[in-house]
Amino acid sequence: MIMPDQKKCIPPDNEPLLAGTRRNFLKQSSVLTAIALAPAGVVKAAENQLDEKFAAVFEKMALSMEVNGVQHQLAVEPRSTLLDVLREQLDLTGTKKGCDRGQCGACTVHVNGKRINSCLSLAITNNNKKITTIEGLAKGDELHPMQQAFIEHDGFQCGYCTSGQIMSAVACIHEGHAGSEMEIREFMSGNICRCGAYPNIVNAIQDVAKGGNV
Amino acid sequence: MNQFQYAKAYEPLSAIRLLSKDPNASFLAGGTNLVDLIKMGVVNPSKLVDINHLPLAKIEKLPAGLRIGALVTNSDVAENELVKSNFPLLSLAINAGASPQLRNMATVGGNLMQRTRCPYFFDITMPCNKRVPGSGCGALEGFNRMHAIFGASDQCIAVNPSDMNVALRALDAVVHITGPRGERKISIADFHRLPGDHPELDNTLQKGELITAVDLPYPAFAKNVYYLKVRDRTSYAFALVSAAVALHIENGAIKEARLAMGGVAHKPWRLTAAEEYLKGKSVSEDNFKHASQIAMQGARAYQYNQFKLRLAPNTLVQGLKLASGLVA
Numbered sequence: 001m002i003m004p005d006q007k008k009c010i011p012p013d014n015e016p017l018l019a020g021t022r023r024n025f026l027k028q029s030s031v032l033t034a035i036a037l038a039p040a041g042v043v044k045a046a047e048n049q050l051d052e053k054f055a056a057v058f059e060k061m062a063l064s065m066e067v068n069g070v071q072h073q074l075a076v077e078p079r080s081t082l083l084d085v086l087r088e089q090l091d092l093t094g095t096k097k098g099c100d101r102g103q104c105g106a107c108t109v110h111v112n113g114k115r116i117n118s119c120l121s122l123a124i125t126n127n128n129k130k131i132t133t134i135e136g137l138a139k140g141d142e143l144h145p146m147q148q149a150f151i152e153h154d155g156f157q158c159g160y161c162t163s164g165q166i167m168s169a170v171a172c173i174h175e176g177h178a179g180s181e182m183e184i185r186e187f188m189s190g191n192i193c194r195c196g197a198y199p200n201i202v203n204a205i206q207d208v209a210k211g212g213n214v
Numbered sequence: 215m216n217q218f219q220y221a222k223a224y225e226p227l228s229a230i231r232l233l234s235k236d237p238n239a240s241f242l243a244g245g246t247n248l249v250d251l252i253k254m255g256v257v258n259p260s261k262l263v264d265i266n267h268l269p270l271a272k273i274e275k276l277p278a279g280l281r282i283g284a285l286v287t288n289s290d291v292a293e294n295e296l297v298k299s300n301f302p303l304l305s306l307a308i309n310a311g312a313s314p315q316l317r318n319m320a321t322v323g324g325n326l327m328q329r330t331r332c333p334y335f336f337d338i339t340m341p342c343n344k345r346v347p348g349s350g351c352g353a354l355e356g357f358n359r360m361h362a363i364f365g366a367s368d369q370c371i372a373v374n375p376s377d378m379n380v381a382l383r384a385l386d387a388v389v390h391i392t393g394p395r396g397e398r399k400i401s402i403a404d405f406h407r408l409p410g411d412h413p414e415l416d417n418t419l420q421k422g423e424l425i426t427a428v429d430l431p432y433p434a435f436a437k438n439v440y441y442l443k444v445r446d447r448t449s450y451a452f453a454l455v456s457a458a459v460a461l462h463i464e465n466g467a468i469k470e471a472r473l474a475m476g477g478v479a480h481k482p483w484r485l486t487a488a489e490e491y492l493k494g495k496s497v498s499e500d501n502f503k504h505a506s507q508i509a510m511q512g513a514r515a516y517q518y519n520q521f522k523l524r525l526a527p528n529t530l531v532q533g534l535k536l537a538s539g540l541v542a
Contacts, residue, residue: 054219054232054261061220078220078262081249101250102316114289114318120249121319122242124220125264168315175314189449190313 065126067092068136076123083107083118086133094134094163098192105191108164108171109133115171117190134163137170145211146170149204157195165191169205178209215253219261223268226392226424232263234394234422241265241424243285244319246312247328255338256329256345270323270426273297279431284323284390284424288378289314291322300434303460306441307381313450323425325378326389326405329416330480331452332361332372343369344413351413359518360452363526364479370413371516374406374481375452381441383482384458384474385430393423406481413480435460435472440537443476444529453477455526457533461492468492468538473509478526485509485530502534503527 060075067090076085083100086092086109098106100119107119110132137144146169149155156162168191172178177187184205185198193201223229233239239261242248251257270283273294280296291297292308312320334340334352341350353361353371361371379402387402406417419425438461445451456476462469471492473485488509495501506527515523535541 054221077217079215079217079252081215101253102246105313105315108315115315116319117246117313117315120246120316122220122245122249122262125242125245125266171314177314186449187314190315 061124063124063127065128066130068132074123078122078124080123081119082109082111082121082123082126082131085123086118086131092133092135096160096163098161098164103192104161104164105168106161106164108167108191110167110171113174115168132167134167137166144170145208146173146204149208150201153200153204153207154197155201155204156193156197161191161193161195165193165201169201169208172205173209178205181206184209216255216258218252218259220264221261222264222266226268226270226426229263229265229268230392230394230422230424232261233424236261237421239263243321243324244287245324246316246320247324251329251336254336256336265424276429279429281390282322282428282430284426284428285321288312288317288320288322288325291378292317297430300432300436301381301385301430303384303435303439303441303458304378304381304430306439307377307456307458310441310443310453310456311377322378322428325376326382326425326428327417327419328374328376328379330372331375333357335372344372344409344416347412347414354516357518358516360454360477361516361519362479363513363515363519363522364475364483365408366480366514367409367411367413369411370409370480372409372413373477373479374416375477376482377441377443377453377456377476379406379482380456380458380474380476382428382430383484384460384472385435386472388429388431389425390427390429391419391423392426393420395420397426399429402482403484409480416480433462433470435462438463438537438539440533442529442533442536444525455522455529457530459530459533459537461534461537463497463538466496468495468497471505473505473530473534475509475526475530478513478522487511488530497538497540499531499535499540502531502538502540505534506530 060077063074063076065072074089083097086095095109096106098104102117102120107117108115109118111129146166150166168188172187178184181202184202221232223232238259240259242262242264271285272283273286274281275296282291288308292305298305332353334342335344340352343351351370362373382402389400389405391398404418407415440459443453443456445453453476458474460472471489473489475483488505491508492505509530510527513523
């Protein structure tokens with residue numbers, strides 16, 4: 001995995017533009033397309049009619065946030081979602097894009113300790129906040145108890161929803177909503193698993209809740 | 215997502231000033247509805263004024279009730295001890311909506327402003343008078359299973375999707391507003407509108423106005439309350455029909471009933487005639503059934519939502535039975 005460079009919001013220089021992974025290729029080619037498609041006139045108009053109090057269209061804004069204990073100084077467009085900044089700028093691709101509309105929960109992260117859908121959160125609104133993603137749960141090689149429990153209880157099949165499920169599951173226990181199977185099911189309902197691993201996910205959460213080791 | 219400009223406001227007046235500079239600007243609170251709508255191209259604001267830093271995120275006890283700041287998140291309202299002990303109906307309704315993640319983001323003011331979930335409103339290739347006035351209503355002759363049975367017009371048969379709003383309607387909430395022409399209050403009954411000839415207007419807010427708080431006036435309804443939401447899956451789905459019930463019962467007789475329904479109209483639908491009927495009546499299934507028949511007067515269904523004509527009264531009867539303790 002490419003380690004995020006604290007100051008940069010573009011891929012590091014030492015990474016050959018078209019010789020990287022498929023993911024990086026897609027990422028870079030879409031950036032090039034976006035630049036190519038931005039009409040020069042629009043950019044110019046935006047520059048000339050700058051409302052002092054508003055960031056202009058296409059202008060990147062400074063964003064400072066702590067992600068998994070690491071402070072990042074970034075530059076983001078106002079329209080960038082937290083999900084896209086985590087994945088595309090910080091290379092934290094553990095957080096998944098499912099529906100991108102707040103309906104599936106695959107993008108669940110913690111902001112200041114509370115679980116949210118990162119696909120519906122504009123990154124710029126997270127200035128000075130603390131973000132925890134799935135990459136921030138384990139302590140070195142030691143898995144978080146919830147990660148361990150998901151493995152032990154077979155809490156996933158294809159795995160696409162899993163990081164969102166685990167982030168939600170940890171929050172579910174912190175919120176005090178893991179008292180019974182019914183309560184867990186209700187308070188995990190924002191995380192859809194189309195493989196249908198629900199019974200095992202509930203078992204994993206109950207196991208961790210009982211251990212009190214979150 | 216289309217581009218937009220962005221600015222942060224720290225005081226209500228500066229938020230209003232920033233917004234008033236551009237007729238196509240919007241306030242941004244939790245963003246759970248607005249960001250989705252921007253992504254889908256349903257709305258295209260040129261500027262967003264981020265109001266999340268306004269000092270409007272408190273819940274206060276007033277002599278005459280509770281005041282909930284417009285920026286209190288839905289989860290903070292639902293979990294608040296003052297709310298739970300005085301107006302548990304509101305907690306039940308909020309927790310019946312969306313998911314924990316969304317409730318952690320969504321605010322009280324934003325929930326009041328929530329747009330309809332009518333699929334024709336969300337699909338920009340379809341006609342929709344709410345999205346593009348004059349383009350027609352795709353739902354009227356289309357797949358209208360989720361749609362209104364009360365108060366619709368031939369311009370729009372969409373429903374208000376909020377659960378919180380249904381509880382606020384039953385609890386006679388008052389919405390506090392500040393705007394370019396000063397402060398004012400709107401009763402929740404007058405806040406949301408029926409579609410009529412202007413379905414593009416969901417509510418009676420004027421351009422540039424900002425919701426600052428919602429008051430819940432006493433008397434408290436602490437005991438005999440229920441929010442019953444019927445939907446296609448057990449959780450995390452919009453209501454087909456929901457019923458908010460708050461009762462004051464003394465010696466087996468109903469002193470006061472507050473009843474509202476969700477999923478049935480363009481605004482949270484209050485059932486005043488049924489409330490009147492129940493006043494002084496005993497707690498009994500027969501009385502509840504009669505009240506629900508009264509509540510259904512004037513209902514009209516479309517091709518695919520005929521089932522709501524039976525589901526709605528049944529939901530109300532069951533909600534009344536649960537609230538009154540007739541069933542557990």
